[in-house]
Structures are given as structure tokens and as C-alpha cells.
Amino acid sequence: MKARALKAILVAGAALIVAAPAAAETVLITADRMLDVLTGRMVEKPAILVEDGRIRQIGSQLTLKIATDKRVDFPGLTLVPGFIDMHVHLSGDPRIPPMEAQLKTDAYWPILGAVQARRMLDTGFTTVRNVGSGDYADVAIKQVIEDGWLPGPRIVPAGYALGATGGHCDETFYPPSFARTSPGVADGPEALRHKVREVRKYGAEVIKVCATGGVFSRNTEPGQQQLREEELKAIADEAHMWGVKVAAHAHGTAGIKAAIRAGIDTIEHASLIDDEGIRLAKERGAYLSMDIYNTEYTQSEGAKNGVLEDNLRKDREIAEIQREGFRKANAAGVKMVFGSDAGVMPHDMAVNQFAVMARYGMSPLQALRAATSTAAEALGREKDVGAIAVGRYADMVAVAGDPLADVQPLLHAKAVVKGGELVTDRR
Template sequence: MMIRYVGAAVLAAMAAGAQAETVVVTADRMVDVLAGRVIEQPVVTIVDGRITKVETGAATALPEGAERIDLPGKTLLPGLIDMHVHLDSNPRYGGYSSLQFTDLFWPVQGVGNARDMLHAGFTTVRNVGSEGYSDVAYKQAIEEGLMEGPRIVPAAHALSATGGHCDSTYLPPSFEAVGKAVGDGAQELRKRVREQRKYGAEVIKVCATGGVFSRNTEPGQQQLSEEELRAIADEAHQWGLKVAAHAHGAAGIKAAIRAGIDTIEHASLIDAEGIRLAKEHGTWLAMDIFNTEYTQAEGARNGVMEDNLRKDREIAQLQRDNFRAAHEAGAKMVFATDAGVMPHGTAGGQFRIMTEYGMTPMEAIQAATRNAAQALGRERDVGAIAAGRYGDIIAVDGDPLADVRQLENVDVVIKGGEVVKSD
């Protein structure tokens, strides 16, 4: 049970229409992801949405007039970070079934997806590809207090080659359907980077290989040259943006790493040389090894075409085996689910699979906190319960280091010092 104690000074301020500025959170335990240890009897002080100090001990003196949130029996963790989501996607509508809806249906239904991710404990997400700049709109609406959701790092439209994954490949020529960020050649793709940044992208997403859920592409196919990928990376880095490359195939993965791209998404068919290059370049791997369970169980019923399900079956186990190999080799890894391929609220299910394929529970949690913050370049803001960072905290019953499945049902979510979900 969560107990909230509000001091008399705070009640007086609230009566006058003001809000409490100081919040103190206590619990039985806290996972310190920076030190890789558990702290007993944590006392976390949050002022104006940011953590000012982390202390220990039940007898710690609390600031005068602070709002107190006591979570007896629970374990605190930093708000989780999912590095690969699609908030305007919905797995219930696969293949051609999505065409039954008007265009604006997709950003509207995504409002619920954003809420579901937040309530699942993900206080920050990187949205790597959307339509109509919906992820930029969600970010703006959340920051204005008009909708509920996590902190969003938007990519806007994903860059692609003509006819490749992330282009529009389902419709016949008479529709003249073209992806909004398609480019051929280094100069065109540099322009696409500038366009996405102009309209709000904070990370650039590029599709370097074919994919599972596109038509007329194969996951192993490289679809942009190393020269084109380097132009994208150089242009993005010039503007201070990081780049995420969708890349299933071994050749495309290695070309993206050599080109200077920051994170490799999926990395399903990565080989030993690719793992070596990732370590050498400090490239992060974002491998979504959970969602295939949903796709294979529900995909056909949701309208996903057999050819797409075939591709998913062919690479699913290979990706999980390569996740294990990359982890054993010491590659840098982050938590990434591709939520939108499976329901957003189930993203915490990936922790179980990560531990089944080699990670300890602490390593899996660090992938979704400390590591993700490093990959985002946001170590001063998110990814740990530490002074200076946002007051983004989740709480679960029991010990998630003994049973990582505790993270599938988060009991309390605090964002910026404000309780947004509690049991």
C-alpha cells in the first residue's frame, strides 16, 4: 500500500492554490543501477521535479513541509527507458487491415499507447519512426499537460531508400505512395536529416536493411550503401543528433557501424565481425528479443500476412542466440522492445527474455536505465535515482533482482516527483 503524508504547510499552500515543491519518497529497498547494488531504507528527496539527494535510514530528517510518499515493502528503481517504440502503431491491425481507418486514426489511438507505456513503468521512450510527426506532437502535448505519457525522444519520419523498408511498399503504382523521408544518394539523405530535425526530430532513424513487416524486402538485404549511411551520420552529428539504424542483416549492420551510426536496432543477424566492430566503435545494440512471442501467437488473427510471419519466424531464434553472443562478448547493449509490434503495456516482458539469454537481472535493469541514458546522451536527466536527475521512479513488490518478472507489473510510477500510477 502507498501512504502519502502531506505536511500542514503543504496543505496550506494547496489551499491557496499552490503546489508542493518538495517530495520525499521512502521504501524498503532501492536498486542503485550506477553502483550495481541494492540500498536499504532509501530516502529520495525531489525538489521541483529533480532529485536533490538520496539518503538511507528510516530516521532521516525530512524537509519542513515536504510531501511524503511512503512505499513500505516495495523496491524503488529508476523510471525505465525503452529505446525502440512506435507509439502511433497498433499490433491489432496488421497487413492491409490498417487501411480501414482514416489517416488521423493512428495518432489519436496512440494517445492510449503513450499512457500504457508510462503506466508500465517506462518514464522515457525513444520513438524511432512515426507518421505525420505524431511523436513530436505527443511530446509537445505531454509537456503542455494535455495528455499523459512518458518523456519522448522523437525521430519523426524514418529515412529509407526507394522501395526499401520504411518506404511505402504495400500499395500499387497507381497510388503513388512514397515514404515521407525516402532518399537516394548521399545528398538527398542529408536533406532528409535536415527536414526531420527542422520539424522536431531529436534522433534520426534510418532503415539500413530490409525488414520483417514491410512488403518486398528481406531482413538480410542491405538497402543503403555505406557512403549513404555515413552521410546521414555525419549530417546528424553536425546538428548534434544521434542516429539509430534499423539493421537486421550482417552486411548492413557492419556498414552502419563503420559509418559512425550510434545504435543498431534489431541486429538480428549480427555476426562475430559485427560484434567486434560494435565493441571497437562503442556502438550500442538495441535488440528486441521479446515481441516475436506476440507476433507468432496473434499476428495472423490481426491480419499480418504470412510472408511477414515467415520472416519473423526465420530470424527470431537467430536474434536471441546473437543477443547471447553479443552479451557474452561484452558489446554495449540497451533495452529496446519495438513496442507497437506487440502491445505497449507489455514491454516489461522483455526483461524475462533478456535474463533467459544471458543477462543477470541487474544487467537487464541497467540496460533499461543506466545504459539507455548513456546511449541517449541524457546521463544528467534520466536513467538513475541520483542527485540532479529527474524524479522518475518506479516501485515494485519484492525483489526484482531475485525475480525480474516483478517488472511486468509495476505498482507505482512517479514522473518528475508526481505520482502518475499507484496501487
């Protein structure tokens, strides 16, 4: 009897262990219209069925009659995919003067970054690629968001940016007595291969490398090439072996072309790109991420925020050249993605770049694709983000007006949905 009773208890316990999991939460999302960015077609009266954060079915409100746990309705509005910003720096703010920033404790920056991440989410950015941060702050922010402690976008972190001794990604504002060197600095192909492995080990999902000088560093000029092509190729080859993509900060003409020839996936800034660089980018399938808005903020607010005149000079000198390069590259059919360099200007202003992209030659659909479907391809995450499509995350932005006629609606999100959850509502 005792054996029989024990067996019954064990069977009952096993049944509890293998009991069916809780039913997946379903959400039905409706709006007046929905933009399919993959085809450029506007869908009238869409009904989007979401299950556990991903889109399971897209139909018509007239025909899709399914009982769901909840509904989210956007009458009078148009749904577009959640935006992707391919070039942000979350753990910083240009309104904090450089000397004041030196007084902040190390733990200040990831906390600030979490605040900035929420601000970007509120303006419609449901995915961001953070291309460089100290102390792996971007990895920490990603973990906090993914664990559900704070709302924010999906983050693709880079950790420390890699670069040459004395280059744009080194610590260039300190005298020798401080002996400050960025942990991402290395010289020579093998040393840089090791750095790729190191930052990946600690959470980097993209490798950021500085191929040229920059605007906001000291003792470097944007046009300077700072890593040899064989060094850039070593970085690209190592990263690709591990299944990781590479983004190259490259303002200068020679550095841009060296990075493209080395097989780097996205070229950041591309300010001084020439006709040969445009041809190479198109031939090799490189993506250009050109931050053509932020100079307006830097030139109007930089001096009062403590930016040195030498840095403001460099920004002025390349600004219009970069914008004309953007126009030419887009007209030539190069793959263009949205990259704002948020952190150089306040993060909630990044969305303003849509207007400048339109001013310099993009149609509204091209600008939106740069921030959605094309950006998802550049990330290698087109199965997850970049379109309102079956199988992808239910990340979307509700806007007023017609985003195919004018980019202005994209600058003023009425509501933001991430993973089927309404996270921002300004209606």
C-alpha cells in the same frame, strides 16, 4: 505632488514585476529499499528529496528530516529507476488489421499514440524513444504530454524514418497507381543529408534510418543491405554535426557492419549479427537494441491480426538467430539497451522483454541497466534519466521482491513515479 505620486505607483508596480517566484514544490519519497543501478548497490530505508521534479538529495529515513509539501511512501517495496524503451512505435497497434487501418483518418494515429503512451507509462516506462512515425505523430504526442494535457512518458521522437526507394522504410504495399512514397525516402548521400535536416527541423530528436530490409515490409528481405556505407556515413555525419544521434534499423549482417563503420550510434534489431559485427560494435562503442521478445506475440497472434504469411515467415526465420546473437553480444561485453519494438506487439506487453533478456543470458542487474543507465547513455541524456541520482528527474518504479535476484518484479510495477509525481498506483 503628482510627479511624486506617479513615481510611487511606478515603484510599486516594478516591485510586483520582480517579486520572488513561488517556492518550488518539494516531495519526500520513501521506500523499504532503493536500487542504485550505477553501483549495483541496494540502499536500505532511502529518503529521496524532490524539488520541481528533480532529485535534490538522497539520504536515510533516519537522518533526512526535512519539511516538505508532500510525501509519497512505498512501505514494503523497492524503488528502481524508471524504465527506458529505446525502440517503440506509439501510433500503431498490431490488433488493427492492415486493411482496417487504411480506413482510419490521419488524425486517428496520434490520438491512438497518446493512449499507447499512457499504457507504457503505467507499466514503468517513464522515457521512450519513438523510432519512426507518420505525420510527425510522435512529435505531437510529446508536445501534448509536455504541455500537461495528458500523462505519458518522456518521448524522444524521430518523425519519419529515412530510407532508400523501395526499402523497408518506404511504402511497399501499394501498386504503382497509388504512387505512394514515404516522405523519409531519399537516394544518395546529399539527398539523405537534406532529409536529416528536414526531419530535425520538424522536431526529430533522433534520426532513424533503415539500413537493411525488414520483416514487416513487402518485397524486402531482412538480410538485404539497402543503403551504401557512404550514404549511412552522410546521415551519421550530418546528424552528429547538429548534435543528434542516429538509430539504424539493421537486420542483415552486411548492413549492421556498414552502419557501425559509418558511425551510427545504435543498431536496431541486429538480428543476423556475426562475430565480426560483435567485435566492431564493441570496438566502436555502438549500442545494440535487440527486440528479442515480440516474435512470441507475432507468431501466436499475427495471422488472426491480418499479418501476411510472408511477413510471418521472415519473423520465424530470424527469431532464434537474433536471440543467440543477443546472448553472444552480451557475453562479449557489447553495450546493450532495451528496445522492444512495441507497436509490433501491444505496448503494455513490452515489459515482458525483461524475462526474455534474462532467459538469453543477462543477469537481472544487466537487464535493468539496459533499460535504465545504459539506455540513458545511448540517448545522451544521462544527466536527466536512467538512475535514481541527484540532479536527475525523479522517475522511478516501485516493485515488490528483489529485482537483483529475479527480473519478475520488473514485469509487475506496483507504482510509477514521474518527475516526483505518483502517476500509477496499483498497491
